[in-house]
Amino acid sequence: MAPSDLSVTCSDLSFTWPDGTVVLDGLDLAVGPGRTGIVGLNGSGKSTLIRLIAGELTPTAGTVRVAGETGYLPQNLTLDTALRADEALGIAVPRAALRAIEAGDPGEEHFAAVGDDWDIEERALATLDQLGLGHIGLDRTVGELSGGESVLLRLAALLLRRPGVLLLDEPTNHLDLAARHRLYEAVASWRGVLIIAGHDRELLELVDRIGDLRDGGVHWYGGGFSAYREALATGQEAARRSVRAAEAEVRRQKRELAEAQEKLARRVRYGRTMYENKREPRIVMNTRKRAQQVSAAKHRGTHTARLESARERLEEAAGAVRDDAEIRVDLPHTAVPPGRTVLALREVRLRYGARVPEFTVRGPERIALTGRNGAGKSTLLRTIAGELEPLAGEVRAEVQSRYLPQRLDLLDDRLSVAENVARYAPSATGNRIRARLARFLFRGARADQPAGTLSGGERFRATLAALMLAEPAPQLLLLDEPANNLDLSGVEQLTAALESYEGALIVAAHDLPFLRGLGITRWLRLDGELAEVAPEDV
Known part of the structure; x- marks a missing residue:
């Protein structure tokens, strides 16, 4: 199809989960060629909308019409670890046929399998190289790849297919900085219909327009993320007037x-x-x-x-005025005097091979920990937190520390939000816990909600509340990819909460705009060995 003929149209689209939860109700949406970003609060229906367009879900009512072949990269990608790279790319059959023809087998079935794709292997290797996967070749299995490499491999398969309509749902969640930049390059050069549901601000800068999914409708803004934020701020000021x-x-x-x-x-x-x-x-x-x-x-x-x-x-x-409430935190007991030693590591060798010759944190430093996926960032944070023993060397924390893992598994799903916080602050009265939880947007009956029923964003806020309200107050916070799976409002809430924190902070993340918003004072990269880098070199 010609690019101008490609489109996605949703008419009076509704979707309700079997338990009766309404996600979309009478939504109308039309997307043509170009790059379109879809943003919205957690639970607004972004992923559901993408899955409906991809055909993975059936609408409760209304219609979805897609003109053009569809390619879909889901938020939580699961690939068979036994698959070879060429199988994951969808080229195993024509590749085997090419090998048979080259070996002298003139069977018609081989020529039929190849079709017009005589250069499929070269194109596949070029696509892998474009996405930084040239080193994996076509014969390695998915089980040998990192999570980020698996995501890029799936993207490579989509690029090889050249679908007219490409759907990406939170595509950068598990990608390191290098992989993100390769994804950005692929998005910038895309021709056809591209719809991205996500909160990665650098990725959203590349789109031609942004649809804000809110209150059951889509509000459109021309341009990328900066233009969207400016227009939103202008509109909100007019609404407040x-x-x-x-x-x-x-x-x-x-x-x-x-x-x-x-x-x-x-x-x-x-x-x-x-x-x-x-x-x-x-x-x-x-x-x-x-x-x-x-x-x-x-x-x-x-x-x-x-x-x-x-x-x-x-x-x-x-x-018309948005009620994206902000977390408000007052944590005076977390303050660390300038120059005081908070943490010291000497000649540490981590599990899986990374080394930390010498690393000292003094005063209320704010440290960004970067590095490729699999370099050992999470291992380093867990070692500092005392969850893992180093293979060699010394780790000495001089203050109370708390660790927020990617998995957000610190909460007991059977207990309420208030009860979970009480586990970390056993001497605090119920009224005091509720007053403090209100600042994390858990007011009234919401503080009694079981942790197992919380959404992703709510679970993050509850976990953050449990850590920051713990007794004794933590003077060193260790955060592992805290912005993953948070919507744009959630990222802003987290940034605002951390502004009030007066202790030392070590954050492992790949989201550069988020890190810069935290007022980072030192940038570190873990790549075999921990080393300090200039901000512009990250």
């Missing part, structure tokens, strides 16, 4: 209604005095009384209608 104007109008209408009621009350008192004193004929007074009653009802109705109209405008204006 409208709210202030609507509030002022409601106050004015209330005041006018009160003044009108007072004026009518004076007329009623005057009429009653006239009637009681019989200063006019009874028939005249009765006629005047009825006229005043009609006029009063009409006057009161007019002012009441105006007040109700003003209230409706206020409600409409308030609805």
Whole structure:
């Protein structure tokens, strides 16, 4: 198909899970050629929408029409570890046929298997090389690859197929910096329809427009992420001005209604005095009384209608203001004096081979830990946290530390959010725990919600609350890919929460905009050996 003929159209699209949870209700969406980003809060339906377009889910109502072959890269990719690379790429059959022909077997089935793909092996190797996978070749198995390499291998298979419509769901979640940049290059050069659901700000800078999935509809913004944020900020400021104007109008209408009621009350008192004193004929007074009653009802109705109209405008204006609440944390006991030694490592050899000759953290430093997937970043954090013993060397933590793993498995799913926090702060009263949880957006009954029922973003907030509210207060926080699986609002909430933290911080992450937002003071790279790097070299 010609690029201009490619499209995705969703009409009156609805989807409800078997348990009755409504995800999408009457959604309309039309996407043509170009790069489109889909953003939204966790639970807004981004992944569900992508899966509906990919044909992995069936709509409860409405239709999905895709003009063009579809390729889909899911958020949680699972590949058979026994597959060879050429099988995962979908070229094993034509590749074997080529080998048979080259060996002198003229069977028609071999020529049929090859078709027009006589250069399929060369194209496959070139695609792997483009994505930084040239070293794996075509005969290694998926089980020999890292998680990030598996994602890139699946992307390579899609690029080889050249589908007209490509769907990517949170494609950078498990990719290191080098792999992310190769994905960015592939996205920048894509021709056709490309739809990306995600929160990677650098990736979203590459799109032509962004659809914000919110309140059951899609709000469109032209350009990449920076343009989206600017337009959103401008729109929100206008919405807040409208709210202030609507509030002022409601106050004015209330005041006018009160003044009108007072004026009518004076007329009623005057009429009653006239009637009681019989200063006019009874028939005249009765006629005047009825006229005043009609006029009063009409006057009161007019002012009441105006007040109700003003209230409706206020409600409409308030609805346009987003309520992406911020985490607010006050943690004075986490402060570390400048220059105080917080952590020291000497001649440490980690499991799986990485080395740390010497590493010292002093005062409230904020350290970014970078490096390729599999380099040992998580192993280093777990070793510092005391979960793993080093093979050699010394690890000495001088302050209380807490470790937030990627898996977010610190919570007991059977306990409520409040009960989980109480495990880490046993001396705190129930009221104190709830007051502190409210700052992490768990207010009222939400603090009693079982941990096993929390969404990904809620689980992260609950885990972060348990760590940061722990007693004694942690003066060293170790965070392993904390922004993974958080929506854009969640990343901003996390950044705001960490702004209040006054202790030392070591964060392993591949999301550079997120790291820069934390006010990092030192950048480290683990690549066989831990070394300090300049920010521009990350």
